[in-house]
Amino acid sequence: MMLHKNFIDGQWVAGSGETLNINPSDTRDVIGRYARADRAQAQEAVAAARAAFASWRSAGIQQRHDILDHIGTEILARREDLGRLLSREEGKTLPEGIGEATRAGMIFKFFAGEVLRLDGERLPSVRPGVEVEVSREPLGVVAVISPWNFPIAIPAWKIAPALACGNCVVFKPAALVPGSAWALAEIIAHSGLPAGVFNLVMGSGAEVGETLVDSTQVDALTFTGSNTVGRALAPRLVGRGARVQLEMGGKNPLVVLDDADLEVAVHCAIQGAYYSTGQRCTASSRLIVTAGIHDRFVERLVEKMQALRVDHALKEGSDIGPVVDQAQLDQDLDYLRIGREEGARLVCGGDLVERETPGYYLSPALFTETSNAMRINREEIFGPIAAVIRVQDYEEALAVANDTEFGLTSGIVTTSLKHASDFKRRAQAGLVMVNLPTAGVDYHVPFGGRKGSSFGPREQGGYAREFFTIVKTAYTAS
C-alpha cells in the first residue's frame, strides 16, 4: 500500500511515523497509509512558507486567480472520486460526500474571483493637500487546523481565501481524515503554485498542531474544532501578537411554533439533527416546540425517524452513515446514558445497530420531556441525538433558544411573518434559518457564530478578507 507523504516546500516527504485511516462503515477496510509529521517537519513547513511569502505576496493577481480557478476545476472534475473517498473515510453518505466535494470546488472558484475583487479605498483627507488610501495586505504565514467532520470543505474555505489574499499556508488536517486532506493537497500541489506557498503536514494536534500554534513564524491561525481546544489555543496566539480565528461548537436550537407547517418542521428536524450523523457544528440538537403542536410534531418525527436507513455510507439507500469512530460513539452513548439519568424520555433510537459490515452504527435518537438545564441540552454531543423541549409560547421559545453558551445557528419553523422577523432580529446566533434546517450553508456568504461558538472575523464569502488581510492606511501630500 502506497505511503501518502507530507508536502513541504514543493516536495513529497515521508514522516517520522505513519497513520492508517479506517473506514467507519467497515472497520476491516484500511483506506491508506499516511505519513505522520513530527515537530521538526512542522517547523520546516513553516520555514518554507515563510521563505515563499515575499514572492507570493507580490505575485500578479492573474496568476493567483488562475491557480485557484484551476484547483476549483480539478476538484469539480474529480468530485465523484473525492466524495467517495470522503464518505469512506468520514462516514457521511455518498451524496453528502459528493456534495461536500462539490462545495469545496465552488469555494476555490469563488475565491479565484475574490482575488480580482480585493479592492481598496481612496478618500479625501480632512487636511487640504493630502490624499488617503486604504489598502489590504496579506498577513504572511497562515496555519490551518481543521476537524474531521468536513474533511474537504472546511480546509477549502480556509486555504482558498488565505491563498487568494496572498498568504502562504501550512495545513494540518485532523488525524482521522488524512485521505481527503491528502487528495486536496495533491490537487493544490499540481496547480502551479510556487514551492513553499502551500504545505501539508499530517499528524497529531499535540505535536504538529502545537508546533504551529507556538511558532513565532506563524502570523495567523484559522481553527475549526472543539471548544476546549480552541479556547485553550487562542490566548497563546493572541499573547504573541498573532491573529486567531476560531469556529467551534454549537448547541443549536430549532424552534417549532404552533402555526408551523408540520411537514416542514419535521423535515428541518430530520435534516438538521440527524443527517451527516449529527456530526455538524450546525446540527439542531435542541428542538424547542410550543405546546399546541408538540405531540403531533413528536409523533410525526418519530415516524420519519423510524424510516431512516442507517447503514454503510457508500450503500445506495443509506440515509445516515456510521459515527466517525469508537471515541465519538462512546461520547454519544455517554450522553444517551446521561439523558436517561437526567430524567429525559428516550422515545426513539439510541441503539447500536448491526449491519452486514462491522461499523459504528447508531440509530438516530430522540429525547422528549427534557429541560434546557439538562446536560444533554447544554453540552455539544456531536452525534445523531436531539432533545425536545416543550414551551408555552413564542417568547418562551426565544428565551430558551438564546439560553445557551453557544451561538452558531438558530432556526425557526413558523408561518407567521411577525415571529419570523422578530426571531431574525433577536436570535443570538451568527446564522438564522427560517423554515430551513439549521445545518447546510451557502459558500459565498459569511459563516460563523457568536458567544462560545466563534472568535474572530467571519469565515467564507467576501468577509473572509477581514481575517486574511491586514489594512494599511497611507497618507500622501499631493
Ligand SMILES: NC(=O)C1=CN([C@@H]2O[C@H](COP(=O)(O)OP(=O)(O)OC[C@H]3O[C@@H](n4cnc5c(N)ncnc54)[C@H](O)[C@@H]3O)[C@@H](O)[C@H]2O)C=CC1
Ligand atoms: N464544531 C466543530 O466543527 C467540531 C466540533 N468537534 C467537537 O470536538 C470533539 C472532538 O473532536 P476532535 O476532532 O478531536 O476535535 P479537536 O478540537 O480535538 O481537533 C480539531 C483539530 O485540532 C487539532 N488539535 C487538537 N489538539 C490540539 C492542540 N493542542 N494544538 C493544536 N491543534 C490541536 C486536531 O488534531 C484537529 O486537527 C467532537 O466530539 C465534537 O464534540 C469536532 C469536530 C468539529
Ligand SMILES: O=C(O)CCC(=O)C(=O)O
Ligand atoms: O452545516 C454546514 O453546512 C456547515 C457545518 C460546519 O461547518 C461544521 O459542522 O463544521
